[in-house]
Amino acid sequence: MTATATNQGLSATNLGLLGFGPFLRKELSEWWQRRAILATFGAVTVLGLIGTLATRIDQWVTGLAPVAAALDPTTNVLGALFDQWILFAAIFASIGLLIQERTTGTLAWTLSKPISRNSLLLAKWLVAVVMLAVFGLVLPLAVSVGVATWAYGSVPDLGRVATFGGVLVAIPAFYVAFNLALSTRLNSQAGVAAIAAGAAMVPLLFGGFLPVLVELWPTSMSSVAIAVAATPAAAGPGFDIALNSVDGLLSVIEVAWPYDSLTPEVIPASVRGFRLWWDDAQPVLRLVTDGSLPQAGDEVQLIYCREHEIQDLDGGEFTSFYQLHESGLLTGAAGYAATMEHVDQAGQVRLDPAEARTLADWSAARLKEFNDWLASLRTGGGLSAEPYGAGWALDKWDR
């Protein structure tokens, strides 16, 4: 449209945010009226609590005592999948923000007042993000911190939890903006939800051949948030150590530096955080220290998990398992093999009942022997044997 006269007393800046304040207040009032925000708070809190208590729940279900590292309250709070819950909450809460107003006619009514469209969108985005941050992150995280303190016996690192929550605000910030932008073009809430869900799947679908998506996609904030939370801002510089000499490395559990193998009882405290990442399929350990940097010749102690293999169990010539464990594994394998043989024969031939019972008893005895041996490893063994236990997370990121 062609302008026919000058604006009277309204600069371009004023026009850009015309009507922002009144509409912001309306949005705040309206959010308070909605049950959605209470539902968001309730759902995220409950799901977050389940995640926070996962270690204790697992202990209760399996009856197995967790390793010390799994009882870290901060790790349990950060690993409670808050990124997933806030993602769903952000999609759910923002798909109808604009479309409902358009459908009911209140959008046109509001836009007949002195308000710019930018003001309207900005106010909607800002209030939604603040509400989701408060009711979908801050309060649920606060509840989880309290419960983690009770469940694991110490207060989580509040700085790390706050950093984690702060980074995760990027998820509602992105999704509310994304859905609002879609809603300016679409009239279907289902359509907006479908596209938003598709956006969340992008790293999953394309991350395999474009790994940068996994790191940079706004909905992949979980790994970024945990990494940032694991490396406090006050910490010193990072340092990369190539670990390609460790065959079949799966994960790193603990890192100690500067480490002196002559005095292993001294536990160094210079490592503030670490993260294992893969550079072109080669494992790299990124250390974040208290400010000092490793020097040539320094020792670093790693507690890690790696693949093991058994080749040709019957008369095999090689295994990477400890020799100490070979007899236990063979016992277990024999027990399973005897059980399978018993089942096969029972289904194919007429087995002498006495012979069948003998085979069954023998296999049951071997399996009990094997399971007892495994239980003794879990309770008395080192960390390197633990990650394969039932229900265990492979490491602090594997949740």
Next chain:
Amino acid sequence: MTPAIDAEGLTKRYGEVAALTDLTLQVPSGSVFGFLGPNGAGKTTALKILAGLSRATSGSAAVGGVPVTVQGAHRARVGYLAQEPRFYGWMSGRQTLAYVASFFPHGTRRRGIDELLELVGLADAADRATKTYSGGMRQRLGIAQALAGDPAVVLLDEPAAALDPLGRRDVLDLMQKLRGETTVFYSTHILDDVQRVSDHVAILDHGRLVVSAPTATLMGEFKAATIRVALLGAGEATESGLSALPAVADVAAIGRDGDEWRYDVTPSNGIAGAQAAVMRFAADAGLTVVVNRQESLNLEEVFLHIVNKERAA
């Protein structure tokens, strides 16, 4: 004096369909301006463009000298009532007016919120949620919110369409009260309402402006081409007697009340000549002339006359 609304060549197309074509219109400040047209004529489209809710395909408009844009600067001077007003159901009537007033720099300086609620007859329901309002109450609230920011121009799209006869009368009275205080530009297809309250009228048909003029001028321009005659003491033979007059082209008896007979007389060569011939005829026949005047058209007849003429052209 700057017109309250100045539209120049406003055109709105939806693909191949032209909803509004080259609308050029000036609405004088302080007037009550009726925007007439049959359904689908383009009235609502024009009002939406003026409210900044729809972009014109071409042309320009200004309200109080401020250009109409979708950015909305001009809306600081405009109060707008949609054809089917919708509000936030969780707000009360009072909260709705306060919300609207908060967008305007001067709020409700001229009339307070309570006064506005009183004015539209919603004082008793002021604190009820608007989702409990009936259609008529929403229409009244719509008129109140259009006035809430003390706007220089009020755009009302069919303001009385959803109201019962009493509500309609109240709205028309309210519009008359606003005369001189603010400019009222309203669309309607109820011609009787326009004739009662509008001092200016524009007629739109098929998206094109057919005529725009002060109501009195427009009505004066459209006199009927017939003379209404009432004769006391007439009889069955009077109609043929009138028809035989050289100054009369046609006569139609339209009714009888006792001895008083009424006719519509079509002159053959001018109104005055026919009226004189009728007077002479009555004197010769010993009849008393009760009525002998040129008929005026009401707005509905004018509207139909104009629209039909336009469509025929």
